[in-house]
Amino acid sequence: MRLQGFACALMITLTTWGQSDSEAVKTLFETSLADGMSYHWLDHLSNQIGGRLSGSENAERAVVYVKNELEKLGLDEVRLQSVMVPKWVRGSSEKGEIRGTDGTKRLLNICALGGSVATPDAGLSARVVEVQGIDQMKEMGPEAIKGKIVFFNRPMENTLIHTFEAYGGCVDQRHTGAMEAGILGAAGVIVRSMNLRLDDYPHTGSMTYGELPVDQRIPSAAISTNDAEFLSKKLKTDPDLDLFFWQNCQQFEDVESFNVIGEITGTEFPNQYMIVGGHLDSWDLGDGSHDDGAGVVQSMEVLRLIKKSGIRPRRSIRVVLFMNEENGLRGGRKYAEEASSKGEKHIFALESDSGGFTPRGFSFDCSDEDFARILQWQPLFKPYLIHYFEKGGSGADIGPLKSEGIVLAGLRPDSQRYFDHHHASNDTFDAVNRRELELGAATMASLVYLVDRHGTNATANQPIKD
Amino acid sequence: MRLQGFACALMITLTTWGQSDSEAVKTLFETSLADGMSYHWLDHLSNQIGGRLSGSENAERAVVYVKNELEKLGLDEVRLQSVMVPKWVRGSSEKGEIRGTDGTKRLLNICALGGSVATPDAGLSARVVEVQGIDQMKEMGPEAIKGKIVFFNRPMENTLIHTFEAYGGCVDQRHTGAMEAGILGAAGVIVRSMNLRLDDYPHTGSMTYGELPVDQRIPSAAISTNDAEFLSKKLKTDPDLDLFFWQNCQQFEDVESFNVIGEITGTEFPNQYMIVGGHLDSWDLGDGSHDDGAGVVQSMEVLRLIKKSGIRPRRSIRVVLFMNEENGLRGGRKYAEEASSKGEKHIFALESDSGGFTPRGFSFDCSDEDFARILQWQPLFKPYLIHYFEKGGSGADIGPLKSEGIVLAGLRPDSQRYFDHHHASNDTFDAVNRRELELGAATMASLVYLVDRHGTNATANQPIKD
Numbered sequence: 001m002r003l004q005g006f007a008c009a010l011m012i013t014l015t016t017w018g019q020s021d022s023e024a025v026k027t028l029f030e031t032s033l034a035d036g037m038s039y040h041w042l043d044h045l046s047n048q049i050g051g052r053l054s055g056s057e058n059a060e061r062a063v064v065y066v067k068n069e070l071e072k073l074g075l076d077e078v079r080l081q082s083v084m085v086p087k088w089v090r091g092s093s094e095k096g097e098i099r100g101t102d103g104t105k106r107l108l109n110i111c112a113l114g115g116s117v118a119t120p121d122a123g124l125s126a127r128v129v130e131v132q133g134i135d136q137m138k139e140m141g142p143e144a145i146k147g148k149i150v151f152f153n154r155p156m157e158n159t160l161i162h163t164f165e166a167y168g169g170c171v172d173q174r175h176t177g178a179m180e181a182g183i184l185g186a187a188g189v190i191v192r193s194m195n196l197r198l199d200d201y202p203h204t205g206s207m208t209y210g211e212l213p214v215d216q217r218i219p220s221a222a223i224s225t226n227d228a229e230f231l232s233k234k235l236k237t238d239p240d241l242d243l244f245f246w247q248n249c250q251q252f253e254d255v256e257s258f259n260v261i262g263e264i265t266g267t268e269f270p271n272q273y274m275i276v277g278g279h280l281d282s283w284d285l286g287d288g289s290h291d292d293g294a295g296v297v298q299s300m301e302v303l304r305l306i307k308k309s310g311i312r313p314r315r316s317i318r319v320v321l322f323m324n325e326e327n328g329l330r331g332g333r334k335y336a337e338e339a340s341s342k343g344e345k346h347i348f349a350l351e352s353d354s355g356g357f358t359p360r361g362f363s364f365d366c367s368d369e370d371f372a373r374i375l376q377w378q379p380l381f382k383p384y385l386i387h388y389f390e391k392g393g394s395g396a397d398i399g400p401l402k403s404e405g406i407v408l409a410g411l412r413p414d415s416q417r418y419f420d421h422h423h424a425s426n427d428t429f430d431a432v433n434r435r436e437l438e439l440g441a442a443t444m445a446s447l448v449y450l451v452d453r454h455g456t457n458a459t460a461n462q463p464i465k466d
Numbered sequence: 467m468r469l470q471g472f473a474c475a476l477m478i479t480l481t482t483w484g485q486s487d488s489e490a491v492k493t494l495f496e497t498s499l500a501d502g503m504s505y506h507w508l509d510h511l512s513n514q515i516g517g518r519l520s521g522s523e524n525a526e527r528a529v530v531y532v533k534n535e536l537e538k539l540g541l542d543e544v545r546l547q548s549v550m551v552p553k554w555v556r557g558s559s560e561k562g563e564i565r566g567t568d569g570t571k572r573l574l575n576i577c578a579l580g581g582s583v584a585t586p587d588a589g590l591s592a593r594v595v596e597v598q599g600i601d602q603m604k605e606m607g608p609e610a611i612k613g614k615i616v617f618f619n620r621p622m623e624n625t626l627i628h629t630f631e632a633y634g635g636c637v638d639q640r641h642t643g644a645m646e647a648g649i650l651g652a653a654g655v656i657v658r659s660m661n662l663r664l665d666d667y668p669h670t671g672s673m674t675y676g677e678l679p680v681d682q683r684i685p686s687a688a689i690s691t692n693d694a695e696f697l698s699k700k701l702k703t704d705p706d707l708d709l710f711f712w713q714n715c716q717q718f719e720d721v722e723s724f725n726v727i728g729e730i731t732g733t734e735f736p737n738q739y740m741i742v743g744g745h746l747d748s749w750d751l752g753d754g755s756h757d758d759g760a761g762v763v764q765s766m767e768v769l770r771l772i773k774k775s776g777i778r779p780r781r782s783i784r785v786v787l788f789m790n791e792e793n794g795l796r797g798g799r800k801y802a803e804e805a806s807s808k809g810e811k812h813i814f815a816l817e818s819d820s821g822g823f824t825p826r827g828f829s830f831d832c833s834d835e836d837f838a839r840i841l842q843w844q845p846l847f848k849p850y851l852i853h854y855f856e857k858g859g860s861g862a863d864i865g866p867l868k869s870e871g872i873v874l875a876g877l878r879p880d881s882q883r884y885f886d887h888h889h890a891s892n893d894t895f896d897a898v899n900r901r902e903l904e905l906g907a908a909t910m911a912s913l914v915y916l917v918d919r920h921g922t923n924a925t926a927n928q929p930i931k932d
Contacts, residue, residue, distance in 0.1 A: 158499050384627050414824050416899060416901045434663065435624070435662065436882050439627075439882065
């Protein structure tokens with residue numbers, strides 16, 4: 001009943017799209033839900049391969065796997081794009097402990113931050129200074145910090161509806177906390193996990209020492225939110241407690257890895273490129289199902305759905321599965337550099353890197369004219385409960401493609417559960433719902449289809465031949 | 467940034483609501499997320515009490531618990547409303563087995579449907595007739611059905627976006643399949659679980675024999691979707707296999723139970739009643755967290771949020787926690803009867819009974835005038851990603867209140883995962899995300915606030931005093 005009513009509304013309000021578009025979108029959704037491959041591919045990536053940190057054997061196995069799967073789709077081209085990536089290895093074991101002045105001990109759920117140096121062989125033990133952020137630490141000055149372990153404990157703001165905003169408001173502690181604390185002479189850094197939930201999982205993620213000399217680089221680790229709450233309370237009654245942690249992570253020389261690229265060449269404008277992608281690498285704690293196995297398989301599925309639905313794209317559509325988003329962005333940079341050096345005209349790029357949850361819409365990094373153009377397609381998505389069309393960020397891997405005239409877009413799934421799993425050992429296949437994943441792939445395919453068919457603002461005046 | 471932009475837009479487009487409304491909604495959301503009680507209450511209902519089938523001890527423990535919790539909120543009145551409910555008990559054990567003609571056996575994941583009779587003491591064993599629905603069975607006629615076990619295997623349609631539509635398109639097999647098969651002389655009925663996912667959980671649910679004589683009432687049970695797939699395949703190569711099942715469920719005399727009602731009496735129009743509710747009873751297999759522990763605690767939270775936010779309602783707001791939605795709807799009918807006999811004017815009722823998932827909006831059963839009025843409030847919900855405002859059903863428990871002029875509404879959360887858990891042993895607390903639950907409560911509280919403040923179409927011309 002509802003679908004019929006919508007179809008009538010369509011015929012009255014034709015703008016830049018037509019009845020055939022609504023039929024194409026319907027086909028894409030039905031094919032994804034009834035006959036999708038994304039969940040099957042994710043099962044393999046997650047359960048047969050697992051965590052895929054850049055430079056690891058698993059990352060290379062993932063490259064081989066997705067290349068083979070893309071080759072089965074009958075695309076016009078599948079290739080690898082070589083890229084040198086950092087290789088950081090967590091090491092054999094990690095330990096953490098709160099040692100009260102009264103002799104009590106409590107083991108911590110702890111993990112090294114990605115890129116951190118190791119502790120001394122015997123571990124690191126020191127008193128703790130709790131701060132709510134980098135600014136507060138700087139105000140306290142080097143006297144208060146020197147020789148201490150700085151405990152960054154500002155939680156994600158749980159009243160924000162967009163959880164990525166809450167993450168953005170906290171992640172500086174993880175990313176540059178150790179660098180800033182090192183400058184002040186701290187011995188180490190402990191960060192409250194970037195997690196809106198109180199639980200026992202420590203969440204890793206990238207950190208940087210910037211240009212800091214090697215002797216000022218101090219070890220940094222994350223502890224679970226439950227442990228952060230405990231430590232903070234304990235410090236109030238036992239401010240002289242010691243915190244001990246031990247990790248033997250290690251940075252190696254860069255190694256060769258690959259972006260994986262598949263293409264359907266456009267029938268009318270083969271030199272206009274549209275790309276859809278996610279990142280193949282993941283952190284090492286879980287199996288990287290949501291971050292970003294989901295984006296990888298959804299992007300592959302976009303090309304499969306388009307072929308399966310009998311759509312022959314006017315423009316060239318590429319799936320790009322980027323290596324090294326998590327701790328370097330080398331894959332994204334490499335792809336953009338090569339596109340630029342070859343003079344390839346990219347008109348559109350879409351990334352899925354916010355988890356495999358129910359899709360709500362997209363955010364767009366583009367001109368006002370292009371955004372207005374895209375908003376005209378919004379009614380086509382209504383039957384699928386896709387309503388969020390806003391200007392905003394897109395995705396880290398496609399960011400380097402930014403230039404005048406290109407439309408960058410990011411899939412925006414429901415974000416409420418994302419940070420329960422992000423960069424933690426519970427980012428696993430069982431946390432992904434098949435339908436939610438498939439709806440995301442169909443949502444992406446529909447936008448790709450519409451951009452292909454109707455073009456962006458700069459490329460829109462070219463008539464449709466069929 | 468986004469919020470500020472929205473606030474500006476608000477001031478330009480003032481219609482039946484004002485800036486103070488957007489502030490009130492913001493307060494309700496922030497209070498629910500930062501300082502909510504719903505998750506705590508659900509933890510108790512699910513983990514300390516558990517499944518709450520009508521007539522069970524757990525159901526009575528739930529009545530006592532929520533009454534006590536409501537009394538702590540400082541409402542103007544908390545009371546029990548007596549209602550007689552059916553008492554069906556699953557019994558000590560359930561078994562099912564496929565017995566191939568070659569002697570192979572496979573155990574089935576099986577559960578009795580709610581209200582079913584038991585099998586004979588030794589169990590029931592018979593050949594199987596697989597059908598895609600009741601119509602197909604009727605076409606086959608009594609000769610084909612007599613003495614057989616009818617296997618209803620029409621799956622939920624996985625291409626439908628609204629999963630409740632897929633449920634509605636299948637559930638006749640579970641609800642009246644055994645009655646119709648009994649009329650044709652079948653020995654028993656097996657139903658494919660109402661589940662969009664392939665897994666091993668059997669899903670129970672209500673069934674009826676209507677006015678069928680006792681000797682035609684045949685036992686009925688559900689098997690998991692994986693087992694349904696297996697059985698269907700097996701029947702193709704071994705059509706003469708036997709299916710065996712055994713269950714000793716039992717129907718007892720009706721027993722007394724209760725709806726639990728709490729009220730904040732309106733300051734201006736105490737005789738205009740608005741209600742918000744969910745159902746206290748659940749099926750017995752899981753702990754009823756999504757169905758409908760979530761709706762119960764969200765409804766309680768609505769009244770708590772309103773009090774905590776310092777809102778003094780103009781109209782009387784009641785939370786009604788209904789007994790016996792699952793297998794009788796006695797609580798909903800009783801509440802409506804008493805409201806009618808007392809001449810209480812109900813202007814609005816909102817039910818949450820679609821799971822504790824991220825809220826997407828509401829469906830409304832009301833006049834076109836009331837719906838148009840409500841649509842004016844839709845922009846107030848945009849910052850919270852609440853976009854779904856459509857005419858449609860509301861909730862089973864509030865259905866009996868339907869009369870001219872009343873606005874009935876149902877919370878519509880994301881429905882993609884709902885039927886993974888519905889009526890099965892995995893409808894448990896761990897499947898509920900705290901933020902998703904809390905966002906639902908805030909969404910409900912915001913609508914209740916707006917209806918209270920601005921009235922429905924029939925009650926809207928009364929000026930606001932403050």
